[in-house]
Amino acid sequence: MNKDNQILKQRREKAEALAALGVNLYSNSFKPANAIKDLLPKGKHLAPEAFDETRFTYTIAGRILSMRKFGKAAFCHIVDSSARIQVYVKMDTVGDEQYAAFKKWDIGDIVGIAGKLFKTQTGELSVQADTLTMISKSLRPLPEKWHGLTDVETRYRQRYVDLIVTPEARETFRKRVEIIRLTREYLNNRGFMEVETPMMQPVPGGATAKPFKTHHKALDMDLYLRIAPELYLKRLLVGGFEKVFEINRNFRNEGLSTRHNPEFTMLEFYQAYATYHDLMDLTEELISWLSQEVNGTMEIEYQGTKVNLAPPWNRLTMDEALVSVGGISPEVLTDPSKILDLAREKGIKLEEQAGPGKAKTELFELLVEERLINPTFITSYPTEVSPLARKNEENPEITDRFELFITGREIANAFSELNDPIDQRQRFVKQIEERGDDEEVHPVLDEDYVRALEYGMPSAAGEGIGIDRLVMLLTDSPSIRDVILFPHLKPETKGQEPEKKHNPGCPCSR
């Protein structure tokens, strides 16, 4: 009946033995007075072996990560959320009774220690324990101490284990939190207000992507998880809030990769009376500052490639980039039919209605994008591929838009906003005509958004920054799954029959 392996069995037996000694295995009464980090500077002046019984008693709590047991003494390393310290447990000091219980302690247990600071012969600051408290008995073994947990699937599926044993993972997620906190601070300090707009939208807009669909029962209506907050944030500009931002999740019902998770975190911000030029300045300042704050430098390395984030950053129009980086001759760019021919020549499949703007953008993605290692703003995107951006006043074929590329990846997308409701309606209609056959992307005209524009939206510029990709860059993480605590994975089927598609016997089936 008990299919558990030997180690799990032994752990349970040990726990039972401890309980038989009268130990509460899950005590809730221990309050650590000290963070381990706070003890570290206090030991600087201590000399090895000069132990003094009258020293101050500290209380700490944490998880046992390693243990070296002798007959009547032992060393363990204990980690809390702040730091790690060695604890020395000596039978003479803690007494026979506590020591007998201590013998049943395991790596992985969460424990409380009261004791005094001293330095060992080797000079390591340690706590000599006076009293020992079991706070939570662990019933499962942790991964091996030397190699740690390297199986990426287990790291993602059991992130809690990863966080226990992989200091780099803890560091990455601390940095992620810090990046988001600093970004909020930066925008708040510049008068932006953080708002929350709907996650569930009747018309998914603001981007081109397949949405997740859900259903509201009471209203009997379909809703979509948002693919972008853009159209709601701009409604707030109409409402009179001049600087707004939102940092939250977007959802896109598309493939998974090292750069795509179905739910991901996006920063979007909008500023009235600003242009995309203002946002380039802001972006450059924000991201270089974030790197300085989080990494202590603007010169970072991403997967072995050096990247210099110090401003000023390179700014190129798409045409300039196609020529100088992509190696396309300038004459081709001025002739629409030659651009289309070149795109087809390069193996790009274009839809029938695709124009030169689409072809240029595809050529850019193919020939230029991955070669933009240091931060580069690409401007003057074709109007054809920018349904929400303002047309350039001198040349209606292009928009006042930029995308930011670092290490060959798109990090940000921004533009001076289109606030002409008639132009907006025409572009929506055109977009729907082009995508009308693709039901999955749900091309529906957002009438209310056009109505909002008809009331008048101030001139404005807005930007979206993919937070996950930014965190990847600043933490040198190869996969988006390394910067999302619980990334999307297919369900485990270990030891089970794969889910049956039809299960009429299941009361929970729809």
Place this chain on the structure above:
RNA sequence: GGGUCGUUAACUCAGUCGGUAGAGUAUCUGCCUUUUAAGCAGAGAGUCGCGCGUUCAAGUCGCGCACGACCCA
């Protein structure tokens, strides 16, 4: 969606030509009161991802499936 590789003890990994399943860590027992990948001696631990096939015999060969990684679309 296509291709390549992977899946063996709790973890990290070996496993030759198809012939009774191996190591280190972890665990258990004994010794050990300043170790830090502690040490010494001994022991236990496996649905070899799942299924089917070939074979006297499959971790190993073949086919299918699941999950994952990487590359491509």
